[in-house]
Amino acid sequence: MSIAAKLEAFRNEPFTDFKQEASKQAMEAAIAKVRSELGREYPLHIGEERIYTEDKIRSVNPGNLDETIGYMSKANQELAEKAMQTALSTFETWKKVPAKERAAYLLKAAELMQERKAEFSALMVLEAGKNYAEADADTAEAIDFLNFYAREMIRLSEINETMPLTQVEGEDNRLTYIPLGVGVIIPPWNFPLAICAGMTSAAIVAGNTVLLKPASNTPVIAYHFVQLMEEVGLPAGVLNFIPGSGAEVGDYLTTHPKTRFVSFTGSKEVGLRISKLAADTAPGQIWIKRLVAEMGGKDGIVVDETADLDAAAQAIVSSAFGFQGQKCSAGSRAFVVEEVYDQVVEKVVQLTQQLRVGLPEHNFPIGPVIDEGSFQKILDYIEIGKQEGQLLCGGSKAEGNGYYIEPTVFADVSGNARIMQEEIFGPVLAIGKAKDWKEAIELYNDTEFGLTGAFFSRDEDRIAEALDTMHCGNLYVNRKCTGALVGAHPFGGFNMSGTDSKAGGYDYLLLFTQAKLTSRKK
Incomplete structure (x- = not known):
């Protein structure tokens, strides 16, 4: 199949399933097409004028630092x-x-x-x-x-x-x-x-x-x-x-x-x-x-003892590590009631250890963080986390010619720890234990942010109270706290998360x- 035919098949799919070989090949063809156009210079657009400036922004592929995406004119x-x-x-x-x-x-x-x-x-x-x-x-x-x-x-x-x-x-x-x-x-x-x-x-x-x-x-x-x-x-x-x-x-x-x-x-x-x-x-x-x-956000997921633990663990991992945790909605905290704490932590660690790190163009689950500044900041927070909790997996940079960091999980982290309170914006998850579901909600609410959150439970009375008391702009029940859809989940948060x-x-x-x-x- 030609590159043109692959791209045509891709664009006609309403939702792209990359497990299908045709979709995968179409994306590979598109990457090849885009790569052939890299390294260009781009102008400002002011009215009808296209203005090239001597001072430029060099855009770099964060997964391959030898590759320049383009040179952008700078106003x-x-x-x-x-x-x-x-x-x-x-x-x-x-x-x-x-x-x-x-x-x-x-x-x-x-x-x-x-x-x-x-x-x-x-x-x-x-x-x-x-x-x-x-x-x-x-x-x-x-x-x-x-x-x-x-x-x-x-x-x-x-x-x-x-x-x-x-x-x-x-x-x-x-x-x-x-x-x-x-x-x-x-x-x-x-x-x-x-x-x-x-x-x-x-x-x-x-x-x-x-x-x-x-x-x-x-x-x-x-x-x-x-x-x-x-x-x-x-x-x-x-x-x-x-x-x-x-x-x-x-x-x-x-x-x-x-x-x-x-x-x-x-x-x-x-x-x-x-x-x-x-x-x-x-x-x-x-x-x-x-x-x-x-x-920003310091979003989290609360799990009680009645919840579907497999679904909760999957949601925690997806929310924490999707796009390397570089989402304001990322679930970088989880609070689990002590009765099922060990079970949930074990499931989260197992799922996290399955995540492979590598080039985005090869469609690895975990890719690079965006730049050197973010890379160093996240590694610094990981070192802080090693003093504040139990490191269960990850904890260091990963191999590759880019800004790669292992998905990292800390357990037994107190609610007032820095890695529980400060936005890291990287693949770092902190898990804390609560004596019951009410304390878990209190721990969740103890933040200056208020963007997204999720509550996992099968108890309708608890769900009703969580809907009323978890203080955030976007609250989800029995699903991950990322992935807002236009028109279905109007997006914006409370407190230091913005103007809602x-x-x-x-x-x-x-x-x-x-x-x-x-x-x-x-």
Whole structure:
């Protein structure tokens, strides 16, 4: 079968099963195709201009450090200002484009991305270090975001007809949702297509113009998304692409008086810095900047003695080690009641020891972490963990010409230990013992974060109480705490996990609009 035929078979599958030889071969063909295009230089997109800069970001394959994905042009403050002025000018026309017309761009982009999903996924395998399933799910989520936000914008544009206001005799009252203005979009590297596309498309379809500053670890994936939006005919200046330093470009735009909103996904530390900078009023600023922030997590799974222990152990391992634990929703903690503690720990260790580490392009379950900084930070936390708990498996770097770390499990960890409290963002799991299910929930709640959690039990009364008392934005019962689906599991957390913005939910677009009431006397 030719490469073209393999890719055609891949893109026509609604859900990709890589146990099927045809799907596996299609992904291998896509990786080969993407690899043939590596090492290119990429420009900024500001309006109709394509600007190559001398200063560049080198994107590296984290699983093979000898391989360069591409060289991304890097914006400075002068170019950021140029992008801001372009976005401001374009906003005056874009905000007048009917919602259905704006939505049509997203729907077309979703269609084209579906046709090219193998290539998008293959690029994530190489640039982000995702295995086949993780990359495929990322692309699928991006497609879902584009479709969902397009249809949701159409619904919002018709809300006065579908959800009429209380009638007042002699008046014609209408509520419309209008765009905010120019926004800064700062997506993360761990979902470099899905979250980038979701954050950007939500702002655009609501009628705003945007400045997209992608994560420096995965700029090439973001560039391909920008190219896709250009291909579907999105007017120049609506989406401006300005990779650059967070300290230089990010801070400059966050504090800019013409920035109307900032949409950010990333760490707690960076999110709090953005919140502080955005809260200050710059000279000439006439609004309170809106911040949409999805930050960190220290998520966990609670298991009681009535639970299906095999299912619980599988969920713990999947939640902890999917994409090397580099998800804000990753289940990096587990609290198990003492009656079944030893059984669950044994099952978790057995499953973890089956996970093999290697190149994502060869579809190993565990690949590299994203970069040198993360690599060293995670290894440092592992050394801390050796003082705070019992190391049962893993505990060191793994072989390979990349940032490989063994999936690591610590048991008998107290609730106040650093590896129980601080976000590690790597393949490290801490397990603690609780005297009963109520104490397990208390231990789970003892964190500054509140993003995802899971409760395993067969007791309906306990489940009811867990649903009421486990404090997080996304709580799951008898399933893993990762894997939110657009439209089904609106995603966002409490406390230091962010503004609970609920991406993929029916009120998410409201964050990029402002409601205007008009009342006309008849």
